[in-house]
Amino acid sequence: MKNKLLFSCLIATILLTKCGVKGEEVKESSTQFKEIKGEVKDVAVQAEKQRLPEVNSILEVNSPQADSYSGNVKIVEKEYNYTSRKNNCSIHITYPVVTQLGDKAVEQRLNQIIEAAFGVDENSIANPDCEDDEYNKGAEKHYITKDSVLSIVIGSSWRGDGAGRSFGSISTLNLDLKTGKKLGHQDLFEESTFSEFRLFIQNIVEARLDSFNTESYNPIKIEEVYGAEPDEELSLPVYSISDKGFSFHFSPLTDFDEEIFVSRDQIRKYLKSSE
Structure with missing residues (x-):
């Protein structure tokens, strides 16, 4: 009787172990199926996006x-x-x-x-x-x-x-931000000294450009930096404003991708009093 009981326990253990393995396999297959289903869903979503005209x-x-x-x-x-x-x-x-x-x-x-x-x-x-x-x-x-x-x-x-x-x-x-107005040269710089200010900035740009061109195989003319025609009078490059001063930005259409900063103290005499 004792031997039969031991034999039965051994058989039960083997069966449970095998079922456990099969259960893990089923669980793993189910996970893989969900992942595949998710991938199919993602592909379907992308395809739907591509169909949108x-x-x-x-x-x-x-x-x-x-x-x-x-x-x-x-x-x-x-x-x-x-x-x-x-x-x-x-x-x-x-x-x-x-x-x-x-x-x-x-x-x-x-x-x-x-x-x-x-x-x-x-x-x-x-x-x-x-x-x-x-x-x-x-x-x-x-x-x-x-x-x-x-x-x-x-x-x-x-x-x-x-x-x-x-x-x-x-x-x-x-x-x-107080008036909702777009600010231009006339709002920021004194008209009486604007020509002098324009040349002041142009000289800074030319000095930086000369330094750049000495190391470049393709020298760039200042008109290209300003985006102007060869005989056109140069005004100012585009600029942004901060509490510390003005930054002049140049188009990356040329290799001269620069930002030149001048402090408010450097150009104080050219600024309108409100500035």
């Missing part, structure tokens, strides 16, 4: 790096995406939005100027200028000064279908 959307990007505060003002970032299989093109734009300003009319006016500068105004979205290329645009950085000036550096790049490289440009946008 056109995508035109704006999203708010909740990124801490996109936020900037000055008093009650908050700058948030939004994202605009457009793709068209018919035109074989895509547009991707990230742009800042002024919020919590207090004066809703000024806030709306500022955001309309920003939207137009970034190409996300109603007309641009309704009629995308996009064919056989890839276009990207975004705010590389922005500042809010103590004098309530919002200064935005805008970087753009585009690549045609089949092109080996992208081409880019730099522009800036300077806005008065």
